[in-house]
Amino acid sequence: MTARADVWISSVRLYKTRSIASHECKAGHVRINGAKAKPSQPVKVGDRVEALTEGGLRIVIVTKIIVKRVGAAVAVECYDDLTPPPPPKEEVAIMPRRDRGAGRPTKQERRAIDRLRGR
Numbered sequence: 001m002t003a004r005a006d007v008w009i010s011s012v013r014l015y016k017t018r019s020i021a022s023h024e025c026k027a028g029h030v031r032i033n034g035a036k037a038k039p040s041q042p043v044k045v046g047d048r049v050e051a052l053t054e055g056g057l058r059i060v061i062v063t064k065i066i067v068k069r070v071g072a073a074v075a076v077e078c079y080d081d082l083t084p085p086p087p088p089k090e091e092v093a094i095m096p097r098r099d100r101g102a103g104r105p106t107k108q109e110r111r112a113i114d115r116l117r118g119r
Contacts, residue, residue: 002042003065005032005049011066012075014051016060024051049079058083 003011006022009030015021020041022029029052030037043049058084060079096116098105105113
């Protein structure tokens with residue numbers, strides 16, 4: 001059993017609507033078994049689907065074919081998710097700010113600011 005690529009991708013909720021899934025296929029953001037997919041390309045059990053979504057690259061293996069949009073709990077059962085976890089976010093040190101209207105820094109405050117900046 002097979003289904004159209006755009007129908008299956010939208011049914012398992014990789015994209016919100018079928019028209020978005022079709023547009024993304026035409027733009028080359030969807031690959032099936034390593035090759036760019038057209039919206040009408042058939043998808044069968046065992047195919048590897050790579051889709052570039054807003055959340056990043058999603059890599060899934062088709063385990064069940066569906067052609068109607070179903071609930072999220074049922075949709076997850078239709079594929080095995082091989083998407084790697086996102087890299088950990090780096091923490092950025094926040095530079096201290098003076099309150100607006102506090103005037104110019106004093107000599108002592110300026111020296112403290114220079115020490116923070118490593119000067």
